[in-house]
Amino acid sequence: MARSIVAVLEIGTSNTVALIGEPIEGGRVRVIGKGIARTAGVRKGLIIEIKQAAAGVHTALSQAEDSADVSVGEVLLAVSGSHIVTTPGEGRLPVRASDGKVTRDDLEEIRELARENRPGPERAVLHALSQFYKLDELDGITNPEGMRGKQLRLGTLFIHGQRDRIDDAVNLLKGRALDTRDIVFSALAAATAVLTPEQRNQGVALVDLGGGTTNYVVYLRNVVVAAGSFGIGGDHVTNDIAQAFSLPVNQAEEIKINEGCAIIDPQRSGRRIELPASVVAASARSISVKALHTVMEARLRETLSLVRDQVGPELRHAGAGVVFTGGGAYLPKLDELAARVFGMRSLIGEPLPQYIENLRDDRVKPAALATVSGLMIRSAQMRDEDNPLGPVGMWVSKLAKGFAR
Amino acid sequence: MSSDTTGLMLVGIGGGGCRMAAAARLAHGEGLEAIGFDTDEAAIHGVSGVRCHLIGATRLNKQGAGGVHSNGRLAAQDDLANILAQLKDARVVVLVTCLGGGTGGGATPVILKALRAEGKVTLCFATLPFSFEGSDRRQIAERDRPFLEQGADTLVLAPLDDLYAGLEQTPLAEASRQADAMLASGIGLLWRLLLTPGYIGFDPARLQNMLVSAGTARFGVGSARGEGRAEAVVAALGCTPLLRRGEALAGARALALGILAGADLRLAEIGAIMERIQTVCRKDVHIEMGVVLDPCFDGQVELVALAFEQWVPSERRAGVAAGGEYGGDLLGKDGKNDGKLQVGSGKFRGVEKTVIKGEDLDIPTYQRLHIRLER
Numbered sequence: 001m002a003r004s005i006v007a008v009l010e011i012g013t014s015n016t017v018a019l020i021g022e023p024i025e026g027g028r029v030r031v032i033g034k035g036i037a038r039t040a041g042v043r044k045g046l047i048i049e050i051k052q053a054a055a056g057v058h059t060a061l062s063q064a065e066d067s068a069d070v071s072v073g074e075v076l077l078a079v080s081g082s083h084i085v086t087t088p089g090e091g092r093l094p095v096r097a098s099d100g101k102v103t104r105d106d107l108e109e110i111r112e113l114a115r116e117n118r119p120g121p122e123r124a125v126l127h128a129l130s131q132f133y134k135l136d137e138l139d140g141i142t143n144p145e146g147m148r149g150k151q152l153r154l155g156t157l158f159i160h161g162q163r164d165r166i167d168d169a170v171n172l173l174k175g176r177a178l179d180t181r182d183i184v185f186s187a188l189a190a191a192t193a194v195l196t197p198e199q200r201n202q203g204v205a206l207v208d209l210g211g212g213t214t215n216y217v218v219y220l221r222n223v224v225v226a227a228g229s230f231g232i233g234g235d236h237v238t239n240d241i242a243q244a245f246s247l248p249v250n251q252a253e254e255i256k257i258n259e260g261c262a263i264i265d266p267q268r269s270g271r272r273i274e275l276p277a278s279v280v281a282a283s284a285r286s287i288s289v290k291a292l293h294t295v296m297e298a299r300l301r302e303t304l305s306l307v308r309d310q311v312g313p314e315l316r317h318a319g320a321g322v323v324f325t326g327g328g329a330y331l332p333k334l335d336e337l338a339a340r341v342f343g344m345r346s347l348i349g350e351p352l353p354q355y356i357e358n359l360r361d362d363r364v365k366p367a368a369l370a371t372v373s374g375l376m377i378r379s380a381q382m383r384d385e386d387n388p389l390g391p392v393g394m395w396v397s398k399l400a401k402g403f404a405r
Numbered sequence: 406m407s408s409d410t411t412g413l414m415l416v417g418i419g420g421g422g423c424r425m426a427a428a429a430r431l432a433h434g435e436g437l438e439a440i441g442f443d444t445d446e447a448a449i450h451g452v453s454g455v456r457c458h459l460i461g462a463t464r465l466n467k468q469g470a471g472g473v474h475s476n477g478r479l480a481a482q483d484d485l486a487n488i489l490a491q492l493k494d495a496r497v498v499v500l501v502t503c504l505g506g507g508t509g510g511g512a513t514p515v516i517l518k519a520l521r522a523e524g525k526v527t528l529c530f531a532t533l534p535f536s537f538e539g540s541d542r543r544q545i546a547e548r549d550r551p552f553l554e555q556g557a558d559t560l561v562l563a564p565l566d567d568l569y570a571g572l573e574q575t576p577l578a579e580a581s582r583q584a585d586a587m588l589a590s591g592i593g594l595l596w597r598l599l600l601t602p603g604y605i606g607f608d609p610a611r612l613q614n615m616l617v618s619a620g621t622a623r624f625g626v627g628s629a630r631g632e633g634r635a636e637a638v639v640a641a642l643g644c645t646p647l648l649r650r651g652e653a654l655a656g657a658r659a660l661a662l663g664i665l666a667g668a669d670l671r672l673a674e675i676g677a678i679m680e681r682i683q684t685v686c687r688k689d690v691h692i693e694m695g696v697v698l699d700p701c702f703d704g705q706v707e708l709v710a711l712a713f714e715q716w717v718p719s720e721r722r723a724g725v726a727a728g729g730e731y732g733g734d735l736l737g738k739d740g741k742n743d744g745k746l747q748v749g750s751g752k753f754r755g756v757e758k759t760v761i762k763g764e765d766l767d768i769p770t771y772q773r774l775h776i777r778l779e780r
Contacts (some may be wrong), residue, residue, distance in 0.1 A: 043756040082759065231759040232766055239753065239768035244778060292779040298770040307759065 005032075007072035008227040008375035009057065009066070010186065011043050011169060012080075013233060014327065015210025015364065016056035017372045018064040021356075023027035029133070031358040031376070033275050035060035044231035045081035047168045054172050060174070073178040076158025076379045077169060078135040078371045079126070080186040080213045082231040083162035086337035089117045089128075089283060093137075093152045100148040102135065115158040124167075128225045131155035142221065159185050159227050187227060189216035189327045189374030192348030194354065195219070196365075203318040205299050205342070205348065207307055208371065209328025211235050216307050218314060219373040226311045237299050244295045245287045251275075255292065260301050262337040278299060297337065304341040315342065323349035412496035413599060415592065415625035417441035417455065419477070419511045420448040421503025421532065422468070425592075427455040428585050429501070436600050440491055442516075444480045445469030454702070458491065460512065462692045463601050467682060470507025474549060477511020479747045482522040485519055497526045497613050499558070501592065505534035505542035510549030517556030531593065533564040540544045558616040559713065561624045563588055563647055570646035588647075591626045598663035598697055607663055607695020613747045615661055615693060615713065618699030621712045621763045623653035629707035635677035638706045648712060651685060659691040659716035667703030670696070678708065688766060714763050715773075 006029070007020045020033035037059035041052025065071050091113030094264040097104055111136040115128045133141040135149035144152060170180045191206045208215040212233045237260075242252035258275055269290035308315060321344040324334060329348045338346040350366035351359055351373035359369060416425030423441035430439045431454055434596065443449050443758040446467035449457040454674075459467060459478020470476035481488065488720035489542050492498055498520055503508035513529065531553055532541040539548060595745075599609050619664050627642030643651035656662070664670070664678060675696060682692070761764040764773065771778065 043753065046756065048756055082757075096603065230761065231757070235753075236767070236769075239767075240771065243769050244771060291780070293771065294776060294778060295771050298774055298776055301768075301772045313607045 005068075005070055005072065006376060006379035006391050007061075007075045008077070008372050008379055009061070009075045010049040010078040010372045010375065011047065011053060011172075011233060012039055012040060012371075013045055014253040015039055015368070016053075016060045017364070017369065018057075019369075019372045019376050020064045020068040020070060021178060021376050021380065024357075025053075026203045026364075027381060028354070029376050029380040031355050031356065033066070033070070034063075034361055035063030036361065036363050037063070037066070040382070043212055043235075044233070045079070045210070045229070046165055046231075047172065048166065050172055050175075057172065058176060061178075063372040072178070074181045075173065075370060076181050076184050076375045076382075077173070078186040078189050078375055079166060079183055080215045080229045081168060081209065081210075082213070082228075082229055084126070084159065084185055084215075084229040085161075086227050087119055087158050087160070088131075089114055089156040089158055091116065091154050091156070091164055094150055095152055100150065102147050102152055104142045104147065106152060110152055110154045114154040119160050121394070122163050124183075125158050125225075126183055127157075127188065128160040129157045129159070131157055131225065132221075140221075142223075142403070150386045156294050157224060159188070160183075161239060171192060182382075184230070184375055184378060185215070185217075185227065186210075186213075186371045187217040187226075187229070188224070189280070189372075189378065190215075190349070190370035191219070192374035192377050193351040194323060194325055194368050194374075194384045196352065197222075199320040199323070202320040204320040205311065205315055205318045205322045207308070207322055207324050209234065209302070209303075209324060209326040211327060214303055214307065215326075216311065218311050218318060220317050222312060225314050226273075227311050230306060230310075232306070236303075237296055240295050240299050241292065241309075243289065246276075255287075256296070258298055259289060259292060262333045263297050263340075264290060264332060264385055267291065279284055300331070300334070300337055301341060308342055318344065324344035325349045325367045326369040327365070329367040330365055343347050343379060355404060411514055412494070413438070413596075414495035415439040416498055416500045416504040416516075417443075417457075417595070418500060418516065419444060419509030421506070421676070422453045422501050422509055422513075423449065423455060425501045425503070425530075425532075425585060425589050427452045428589030429592040430454050432586070432590040433596045436595065437469040437596045439443055441487060442481075442484075442508075442512065443469075444477065444512075446608070449725075456483075458487070459498050460488065460695075470511060470543070472508045474511040474545065475509040475593060476584065477506075477512075480508065481512035481515035485515065488516055492520065492525070495525060497528065497609050497616075499528045499530070499592070499595075501530040501588075503532045503534075504546035504549050504553075505538065506545070510552075514549070514552035515554045518552065521556065521558075526616050527557045528559050528561065528612070528616055529553055530561045530563060530588070532564075532588070533562060535565045535569070536706055540643055550626070554621065554763075555592055555757060559620045559622050561710075561711070562570050563624065565656065567646040567649075587626075590623060591647075591709065594665060594707055595624075595663065597665060597699065598695055598709055601697045601699060605694060605696040607661070607676045607693065607697075611695075612661065615711075615716075616660060620713055620715045620739060620765070622711050623648050623657075624712075625653070625710050627708040627710075630706060634706050635674040636706045639678055639681035639685070642708045642710055649708065652684075653712045654685050654710070655687070657686060657690055657712035657714065658774060659713040660693070661711040661713070662692055663707075664694065664695040665695045665702055665707040665709065666696070666698060667705065668698050668700060669703060670698060674706070678706075704749055720723065753761065 009018050016037045016039045018035040021029045021031045024030050030279040037056040041049030041055045047053045049053050091110045093110045134143045134153040135144050187208045203220045205218045210233045238253045254372050271289040272286040274286045311343050337345045348367050355377045356373050417423035423443050424440050426439045430437045439455045441455050442460050444461045444465050461483050480583050503514045533546050572580040625639050625645035625648035631635035753767045
């Protein structure tokens with residue numbers, strides 16, 4: 001390949017998005033090709049109809065390849081779905097030096113030890129993220145080198161998914177003669193694109209509101225302390241509306257987009273939405289905006305509460321608040337609902353121009369492109385990185401083992 | 406009486422499940438239609454009173470699943486047509502199995518899934534191994550449990566630790582017999598409640614109506630006799646370890662309650678029982694009760710309770726089912742509604758339900774929270 005090209009793909013429940021880009025100066029990346037297709041055959045982030053899902057991948061990739069005028073042979077892939085969970089691991093090491101000081105060798109060894117106790121063979125480990133060090137009774141150390149103590153401990157957060165589900169996606173791409181370079185948990189990818197180093201340091205919860213899934217990742221002092229995914233998304237909001245007012249799904253979706261609100265909007269609550277006569281309802285009728293907002297608020301409040309409860313008390317330390325990505329991030333008054341549920345401020349997370357350029361697209365709002373943007377940035381960083389023992393080394397060796405462990 | 410008329414059938418799966426089914430039949434008698442499926446021929450010969458069928462014989466040489474989940478699963482898949490043929494007349498299938506081994510944990514989810522596809526409603530009783538049996542069996546059980554939660558309409562978990570509570574000092578063989586008998590006689594009583602025409606009836610159709618897709622429930626039996634038996638029987642029920650010593654009653658959203666007594670039961674006693682029950686339950690609990698009078702219970706009162714952790718009122722369910730019609734993709738072939746109880750319908754038909762803490766989150770939130778909508 002003459003140019004250093006990177007290609008990334010997200011098979012979302014609503015949209016399949018492919019991006020092609022090239023690394024430019026300063027670790028940034030420029031998008032040179034985009035493809036977006038409606039997804040079919042995917043529910044709650046999981047592929048249920050391989051043929052239909054493959055059609056979306058084909059359309060999105062072809063668009064991207066055509067606009068970039070290149071052809072790609074491998075992609076970086078994002079995954080989500082309720083099968084993605086975390087488990088903690090821990091390594092322990094007695095400090096060996098006679099003066100009791102922690103050495104660089106100790107740190108290297110404990111990082112290895114902390115990654116040993118992996119989840120079972122039916123799980124594919126996507127990320128093994130180091131937590132804080134603990135030296136005897138002192139917790140929360142980011143770099144213990146040179147400190148004195150007897151026993152050093154280090155936790156690892158494994159983010160892993162069900163191997164079969166992940167293989168489904170990888171095999172789908174193989175069917176199109178595409179290799180999967182690496183697989184990234186979608187919320188982690190989104191975090192790469194939208195969070196600043198300051199936010200990560202202060203503590204922040206990124207919540208990705210997708211069509212079929214809600215994914216989250218929480219940073220405290222630059223360390224990922226919690227992550228997860230569950231099969232509740234914008235589709236549930238739509239389905240609730242469809243059932244509440246006996247509407248076809250596409251009409252419910254339209255009403256959600258045009259009239260939706262995350263909380264009951266007092267300024268609109270007296271209004272009614274007129275519905276024309278249709279296949280389902282023989283005569284024209286109207287539904288109450290207040291009832292619509294009631295249905296939506298109940299679902300969204302529950303979804304955000306689930307995130308809050310799953311993360312647990314750590315969330316209180318997220319000084320930079322909540323950042324929303326995904327198509328759901330633009331829901332009117334989501335910030336007010338988030339303030340009630342999380343007790344903190346929230347923002348919409350759009351991919352940052354200091355990381356990625358030429359992303360704008362008329363079809364999709366930027367926060368809905370956070371995951372693919374993050375994949376792109378990671379992918380470019382992987383190319384940039386020439387130290388084989390760095391993060392790339394881990395990814396490559398993970399790939400070489402076919403995610404065997 | 407056959408399943409043709411009742412539509413109700415008890416099925417034991419795996420060694421423990423077959424034993425339990427046999428014990429339930431022993432406790433209840435002829436009217437209980439029960440069969441069993443196991444992979445171990447020798448174990449089948451040891452079970453009397455219940456027709457047991459061997460599954461996965463060619464694959465496993467009739468020697469059992471050896472504690473391996475995939476063996477149990479494959480055995481059920483091999484013989485699925487035969488299994489379904491045996492259950493074709495049932496509308497409500499009550500399964501009983503023991504988790505922690507290969508056949509129960511592996512075969513039960515396959516059978517549950519197939520039964521659901523056939524439109525049958527399932528209530529699954531599963532025991533969890535003792536904590537002293539070692540973490541391996543516990544882990545196997547914990548791993549298999551979500552498959553049952555997904556597959557069964559309602560899952561009733563009975564940890565053996567709970568069943569044996571209070572029997573710690575009893576010799577193992579005797580304690581084991583008593584614990585088996587406790588669950589089995591409970592199931593037997595449930596059968597009696599369902600099949601004996603009562604003054605206040607509780608038939609299989611009413612049970613079917615209470616089984617919430619992917620719900621979980623707790624099960625317990627209380628017994629009392631003599632003076633003040635109405636008050637005592639509720640107290641006894643509240644002490645049952647299987648109901649978490651009353652915790653399950655206090656938290657239940659719905660309660661199926663059966664009173665079985667002799668002909669000497671007085672109306673005031675029924676009133677006293679219901680009054681007591683209401684004081685230990687949530688205010689908004691939905692109770693379905695039945696009363697069966699049977700001479701063999703003369704002088705005593707038995708109280709059988711299924712405490713459901715969730716509940717969707719039937720008028721809401723009608724709405725949910727209708728959602729399958731309208732909420733389903735109008736273009737989609739998956740929009741058809743065959744009248745079965747298909748919760749989590751519409752867009753999510755055909756995918757794994759999103760169940761968190763026993764709650765089926767595919768059901769619209771406003772319905773689960775009983776929020777009234779301005780029309």
